[in-house]
Amino acid sequence: MLEDKRILLIISGGIAAYKSLDLIRQLRKRGAWVTPVLTNSAEQFVTPLSVSALAEEKAYRDLFDLTDEAEMGHIQLSRSADLIVVAPATANLMAKMANGFADDLASTLLLATDTEVLIAPAMNVRMWLHPAMQRNIATLKQDGVAFVGPNEGDMACGEYGPGRMAEPAEIVAAIENQLAEGPLVGRKIVVTSGPTHEPIDPVRYIANRSSGAQGTAIARTLAMLGAEVVFVTGPAEEPRPEGVHIVEVQTAQQMMEAVSAAMPADAAVFAAAVADWRVDGASGSKIKKQDGKIPSLSFSENPDILASVSQAKSDRPKLVVGFAAETDDVVENATKKRLRKGCDWIVANDVSPETGIMGGKENAVVLISDDGAEHWPRMSKDAVAQQLAERIANALG
Missing domain, CATH: 3.40.50.10300 (CoaB-like)
Structure with missing residues (x-):
């Protein structure tokens, strides 16, 4: 179902970012092409080298990289994909998406595209349930952004509740559903x-x-x-x-x-x-x-x-x-x-x-x-x- 599909995978900074490595592996196993984009905070959890090695493609990081702009401008990068996936999607990046901010490569790509977007939120339970976050979630859904998760469970911070990022297999299933034809x-x-x-x-x-x-x-x-x-x-x-x-x-x-x-x-x-x-x-x-x-x-x-x-x-x-x-x-x-x-x-x-x-x-x-x-x-x-x-x-x- 994913053979030769192009996935633009945006990895933002959260402890769940380690799951993105397995997500890339599973997508490649199914024949999808994965173009990874890392936020600055994502690099605190996974390295561009590991992401690039699994994706077998360059990991993009900087909005103001002249080489990247010459080879693959950020506008083209966002529009050449069959689907944009954000996993994990942090509270900060979701707030940017909901309010139209574009101050780094990830948020600019998300604003400069008409490609479908699927996000896998990951954050503390109190952040997820906060009224401001709930307003952002409602806005994103109204804008047509698709969600997978979050799941309920133990948090890295020791709390329990909704906010755990969906497992890679669940995200793959959601990607297949987004790209399905029938x-x-x-x-x-x-x-x-x-x-x-x-x-x-x-x-x-x-x-x-x-x-x-x-x-x-x-x-x-x-x-x-x-x-x-x-x-x-x-x-x-x-x-x-x-x-x-x-x-x-x-x-x-x-x-x-x-x-x-x-x-x-x-x-x-x-x-x-x-x-x-x-x-x-x-x-x-x-x-x-x-x-x-x-x-x-x-x-x-x-x-x-x-x-x-x-x-x-x-x-x-x-x-x-x-x-x-x-x-x-x-x-x-x-x-x-x-x-x-x-x-x-x-x-x-x-x-x-x-x-x-x-x-x-x-x-x-x-x-x-x-x-x-x-x-x-x-x-x-x-x-x-x-x-x-x-x-x-x-x-x-």
Whole structure:
């Protein structure tokens, strides 16, 4: 997706600047060309030599360098890129961007371009939450600047909260989304995948038999069609897809929270095999056998993620797609499930052991909608994903 794309990478001064080295490496690995620009403060954290060596291209630093102006003027430098990425984007540089300052090479490049800009903010939590910064953020978004992150977590200063720069893999995914071409460009889609693990004690859990293969294929295909995909996955066996924002969860409750945090979205595809129940009061230590006595477990119902999103009074996606893994009366049970949950489509399949679908490479599904039940032939899970993604693109117009 990034083959021969030109990225102008502006690195500003913050402790997160070290991540820019890995970002360059990942972009080059995907075939992108990276032209690095360092602010003066960035050189306190990474060296022009290391940046240039990884990018295999000169690192630009000084606005008033006559040699640079003769070879590649700053106006041309800012306009020859397919995308300008600022990572990390400090509070200072974001303030300059929001207010039109141009007192160094980085800020001048950002002001002298009509190329799309993607920024990865990184700063102290109090700086991020400050009213002045929030005004700058609102201005930048209104100006069309795209954001990736910041994430929530521990700060180098010892505080905790939003302000950590997004990880390089997340930034790469955001870059791919910015540069994507396809019918789903500009659409945000949430995809759930894999099983959930509901703990009994620290070593035992309740789960469903799901490899995550179908959900992973759907997320990957939607991203290839240009969608911004939030991929919420339980502990699945499948390698995670590239080009998506990945949220790892363990339990149904965590998956519900992650899905809620990802809203609003244009569409949601719930391919995860979520455990219907969880154990009340899971033990904090391993439950030991006691003279053959069988422990008594009590259960509570897990949140119904599909129904919650389908029946939401606000932020409901235009299209909600559920999955129904059945062993008997597939069409009848899945049709009832669609009406009960309130979703637009149900993708149903027969997961009886003799089908080999659960954990296998192929699938045979029935798409149930207002138009009735449409039986698809048995095909690879990648092919199912392609066909479903095309249907989603058509439904979203």
